[in-house]
Amino acid sequence: xxxxxxxxxxxxxxxxxxxxxxxxxxxxxxxxxxARAAEGPSRPAVVREAIRAxxxxxxxxxxxxxxxxxxxxxxxxxxVATP
Numbered sequence: 255x256x257x258x259x260x261x262x263x264x265x266x267x268x269x270x271x272x273x274x275x276x277x278x279x280x281x282x283x284x285x286x287x288x289a290r291a292a293e294g295p296s297r298p299a300v301v302r303e304a305i306r307a308x309x310x311x312x313x314x315x316x317x318x319x320x321x322x323x324x325x326x327x328x329x330x331x332x333x334v335a336t337p
Contacts, residue, residue, distance in 0.1 A: 285303055301333050
């Protein structure tokens with residue numbers, strides 16, 4: 255257990271950040287899953303939302319930029335490949 259006040263505060267901060275990051279990662283997974291499953295004319299909009307969620311996660315430091323770029327590229331390739 256932490257001994258100093260600053261260490262106790264750091265534990266509290268880390269827990270808050272962990273929960274926030276977990277929620278954001280969950281939203282990303284859901285958005286990407288929805289984008290992959292989407293069909294019909296609404297598909298480009300769903301893919302756009304997933305890309306937006308990935309970009310937000312990168313800006314908040316939840317996901318590495320290269321990971322997000324890879325996922326965005328895969329979504330775009332699937333969008334173009336299947337009519």
